[in-house]
Amino acid sequence: MSEPEITSLQNPRVKQVLALRDRRDRDKTGLFIIEGYRELLRALEGQWKIDILFYCPSLFLGSNEGALIQRIAAHGGKTLECSPAVFQKLSYRDRPDGLVGIAPKKSESFSEFTQNLAEKKNPFLVVAEAIEKPGNLGTILRSSDAVALDGLIVCDRCTDIYNPNVVRASVGTLFTVPVVEAKGEETLQWLKSQGIAILAATPSAEKEFTQVDMRGPLAIAVGTEQLGLSERWMKNADLQVRIPMHGVADSLNVAMATTLLLYEALRQRC
């Protein structure tokens, strides 16, 4: 049995991973962290390249990890065994499962993203404006995957889509949902040029969300946790809807509101 390649917390590879928890480092290097068996598997399924895989067999939870490691190696990824102490340091989780990868971010531009949508007869999109909490963005991705959304446009980002907590909350659907970061203005212009209806939820709308027609080309726009959608999106919305609120609070969590709108659209479009 061979010795782990990395046994020292001072190893430069360890520092590289820890640095990638910081957005500035992700922006600078173009790399990000993918932790966990399920997340790495979905990244492979989504044709993402894993540059480096750190693994620690004593932490594995299942029996398929060996196959995953081989698959990453077969695609040219470097695989490095770590001691448990080193792996605990690398991991971002309470209960690590012995697998952490580093991968290049996607370099797709907004125009490439929109070109890929050109073949969709009846596009079904979400615009998420300035979402602050990575957990919310990840959960929106998970619900977007569930309804087979054609694309998620993250506008005027507050948290970037490669934040480790986005990857985690998305349970790897970041790698399967078409997603792009874009400016609000270019997104709005493009949606208008394509005749895609913008739907915004607001407490002041007359109609409930189950009472409007969502069967055509549709972009559901959702905004920041604190303030909701900006004026740009509210005033350009083709459809305004209200989610009924019968309690003391005046709004739902943004990921809840998005999920309700996504499933209502799915119900109508199926």
Add this chain to the structure above:
Amino acid sequence: MSEPEITSLQNPRVKQVLALRDRRDRDKTGLFIIEGYRELLRALEGQWKIDILFYCPSLFLGSNEGALIQRIAAHGGKTLECSPAVFQKLSYRDRPDGLVGIAPKKSESFSEFTQNLAEKKNPFLVVAEAIEKPGNLGTILRSSDAVALDGLIVCDRCTDIYNPNVVRASVGTLFTVPVVEAKGEETLQWLKSQGIAILAATPSAEKEFTQVDMRGPLAIAVGTEQLGLSERWMKNADLQVRIPMHGVADSLNVAMATTLLLYEALRQRC
């Protein structure tokens, strides 16, 4: 202008608050932490007693904090001004708003909880079994408030409802939604004795969640993030429903699934 009462991090009151982040201390003392203007206001509105309020004027975000402090004092609460350094230590948040309270937990038993429901002609309940993440439990409370749920029964708890992250994610709806912690078995027996239909979501169900009748006495049962509902609830469910999944992931986040079921029930019951 008076000096803050608490300026030392060694003050025993500071230690008391920090200790209450730990469940064992909450269980032992019967107290818990309520942080934030909105949360404290909702606690007052829900007739909860605040024993002690720590405040730090330089961190206030609005102009109504003075009235809140007076209201708490008028109800017999002790109010203590803290220096900014002390308050930063007390606060559980990235951006504290200068208000942290300590309050007694509710001592309502399951039988008192069910007695309070006796007047409801057509009860609308949620059973949340062994939810692990405080954020999910808090979000379920927030959605429960939004649909004016009659009661949330937290069974076989993994996280307790007084966890600071539950209070936060619930944005104070913990204080307005009738909620109780109970054993799974007693909950099941009571629901059966009352003729309240148990609805469970499972991928293997034939009918979609929008295709079953949710208009009668209803308890929506949802289970742990990892494993879903236990056998006890699955085999005793009167209604089984499926949430359509069109992507690569096989399930939604538990709070998303609960919110979809709550709003479908609301749509049918209104």
